[in-house]
Amino acid sequence: MKFSKSARLLKTSDYDYVFQAPIKIHQPLATLYARSNNLKHARLGLLVSKRALRHAVARNRVKRLVRESFRLHGAQLKDYDIIFVARAALLNADNASITTGLAQMWEKIR
RNA sequence: AGAGUCGGCCAGACAAUCGCGGUCUUAAGUUUUUUUUAAGACGGAGGAAAGUCCGGGCUCCAUAGGGUAAGGUGCCAGGUAACGCCUGGGGGGCGCGAGCCUACGGAAAGUGCCACAGAAAAUAUACCGCCCCUCAAGAUUUAUCUCGCGGGGUAAGGGUGAAAUGGUGCGGUAAGAGCGCACCGCGCGUGAGGCAACUCACGUGGCAGGGUAAACCCCACCUGGAGCAAGGCCAAAUAAGAUCGGAUCCUGCGACCCGUAGGCGAUCUGGGUAGGCUGCUUGAGGCAGUAGGCGACUACUGUCCCAGAUGAAUGAUUGUCCUCGACAGAACCCGGCUUAACGGCUGACUCGUUUU
RNA sequence: GGCUGGGUGGCAGAGUGGUCAUGCAGCGGCCUGCAAAGCCGCGUACAUCGGUUCGAUUCCGUUCCUAGCCU
Numbered sequence: 001m002k003f004s005k006s007a008r009l010l011k012t013s014d015y016d017y018v019f020q021a022p023i024k025i026h027q028p029l030a031t032l033y034a035r036s037n038n039l040k041h042a043r044l045g046l047l048v049s050k051r052a053l054r055h056a057v058a059r060n061r062v063k064r065l066v067r068e069s070f071r072l073h074g075a076q077l078k079d080y081d082i083i084f085v086a087r088a089a090l091l092n093a094d095n096a097s098i099t100t101g102l103a104q105m106w107e108k109i110r
Numbered sequence: 111a112g113a114g115u116c117g118g119c120c121a122g123a124c125a126a127u128c129g130c131g132g133u134c135u136u137a138a139g140u141u142u143u144u145u146u147u148a149a150g151a152c153g154g155a156g157g158a159a160a161g162u163c164c165g166g167g168c169u170c171c172a173u174a175g176g177g178u179a180a181g182g183u184g185c186c187a188g189g190u191a192a193c194g195c196c197u198g199g200g201g202g203g204c205g206c207g208a209g210c211c212u213a214c215g216g217a218a219a220g221u222g223c224c225a226c227a228g229a230a231a232a233u234a235u236a237c238c239g240c241c242c243c244u245c246a247a248g249a250u251u252u253a254u255c256u257c258g259c260g261g262g263g264u265a266a267g268g269g270u271g272a273a274a275u276g277g278u279g280c281g282g283u284a285a286g287a288g289c290g291c292a293c294c295g296c297g298c299g300u301g302a303g304g305c306a307a308c309u310c311a312c313g314u315g316g317c318a319g320g321g322u323a324a325a326c327c328c329c330a331c332c333u334g335g336a337g338c339a340a341g342g343c344c345a346a347a348u349a350a351g352a353u354c355g356g357a358u359c360c361u362g363c364g365a366c367c368c369g370u371a372g373g374c375g376a377u378c379u380g381g382g383u384a385g386g387c388u389g390c391u392u393g394a395g396g397c398a399g400u401a402g403g404c405g406a407c408u409a410c411u412g413u414c415c416c417a418g419a420u421g422a423a424u425g426a427u428u429g430u431c432c433u434c435g436a437c438a439g440a441a442c443c444c445g446g447c448u449u450a451a452c453g454g455c456u457g458a459c460u461c462g463u464u465u466u
Numbered sequence: 467g468g469c470u471g472g473g474u475g476g477c478a479g480a481g482u483g484g485u486c487a488u489g490c491a492g493c494g495g496c497c498u499g500c501a502a503a504g505c506c507g508c509g510u511a512c513a514u515c516g517g518u519u520c521g522a523u524u525c526c527g528u529u530c531c532u533a534g535c536c537u
Binding site for chain 2: 056
């Protein structure tokens with residue numbers, strides 16, 4: 001599947017919409033907030049703060065991995081808006097464990 | 111072969127598949143523009159992109175003016191758009207050496223400070239001492255010694271301290287002292303070399319009179335303020351009230367004054383909006399050659415276009431190879447500095463051992 | 467992204483070129499039948515690395531951490 005701009009949360013109002021009544025999923029690596037939208041596909045928003053991961057290289061790595069995983073699994077996620085909030089444990093996790101952790105989280109949302 | 115010094119370059123490689131953002135072309139959709147989708151081509155993070163410590167461009171404030179204040183720089187010359195940077199030279203320090211380090215103006219313009227210890231910490235002074243003289247006492251070898259009061263000389267020695275008023279030696283003296291002499295250091299003058307910092311030589315003075323200027327300060331030079339969240343354009347939204355001043359006033363002007371421009375605004379409380387476009391990458395640009403210069407660098411010619419995102423693009427998986435991959439991610443743009451860091455390649459040079 | 471400020475014991479918080487107050491907390495003792503209060507005593511600090519200075523928490527640079535402002 002493609003991952004163009006229509007599959008991302010772009011505006012502050014989009015984020016506010018999700019945070020008003022979210023489904024929360026907690027894991028050591030990250031927290032997911034999800035809420036059903038009225039579109040026919042899922043959308044992804046990223047929230048990777050400097051407080052969680054200090055170095056820009058680490059933040060970019062996490063964002064790339066999440067986007068890639070969402071691209072591969074997004075078709076199964078129906079019409080949810082999902083916000084990914086990073087946590088500090090991601091710093092020491094390798095790529096494979098992050099990918100498998102994300103797959104489990106997508107599974108929970110469905 | 112070993113030990114070391116200085117500089118330059120690189121920043122895992124290749125392949126396949128699936129993706130991300132940019133530019134261009136073509137096609138589809140749209141009344142048109144914008145925009146969306148699809149295909150193809152081209153290119154897509156760094157040597158530090160980092161810290162924001164300096165300097166500049168750019169934008170707005172007036173075209174960026176004058177003075178004071180404040181801040182910065184500080185051996186000399188050059189380079190540069192500019193610099194607190196770089197290059198070359200000088201002084202000082204370190205190293206056998208190649209080489210490295212260096213906030214390195216002024217303390218006889220003035221003010222301040224120098225704890226404790228010490229006699230004294232800056233107009234000098236004299237604690238223990240040393241020496242001379244007067245007086246008195248004692249001893250005896252009767253002109254010497256010892257001790258004490260008083261007057262004077264001295265800064266050699268001791269002791270304190272981070273620091274004590276040139277150093278060493280000889281002469282000299284009652285004891286001493288730049289008191290005299292030699293050498294060294296220092297100041298001044300003249301001459302020579304050098305653009306200069308400075309160096310050298312000669313003469314002369316008899317010692318200037320502690321340290322601290324990353325204490326105030328003096329001297330020379332430099333600096334107007336704010337920062338792309340600057341600034342410009344389009345669109346949307348809301349509710350007003352109070353105070354002050356209205357030409358000896360207010361604002362631009364955010365250290366102050368002058369000067370200048372404009373003139374109905376200024377401040378506070380409350381309420382509302384905060385979406386898009388632009389600025390946005392052709393530049394003090396890269397590469398090559400020639401010429402000038404010890405060098406930093408500059409000039410000319412030719413050639414190339416090399417990220418431009420905006421919830422923010424470089425990734426994932428698999429395979430092969432090796433030395434098994436560090437530090438780390440552009441956000442207006444450049445020039446430096448500083449800090450982080452696994453290694454590899456290469457050039458020039460130094461030391462020292464052996465062999466020829 | 468840009469611009470400002472601050473780091474002093476376990477906590478709060480003064481200070482300034484000459485070895486850093488004070489309060490709370492902690493520990494020990496006195497007092498008490500036991501505690502509380504009170505009294506006496508003790509220990510523990512100038513973020514880091516360099517430089518200037520005889521001497522630095524203070525002055526000057528570097529780094530690290532932390533807070534705030536501009537949308």
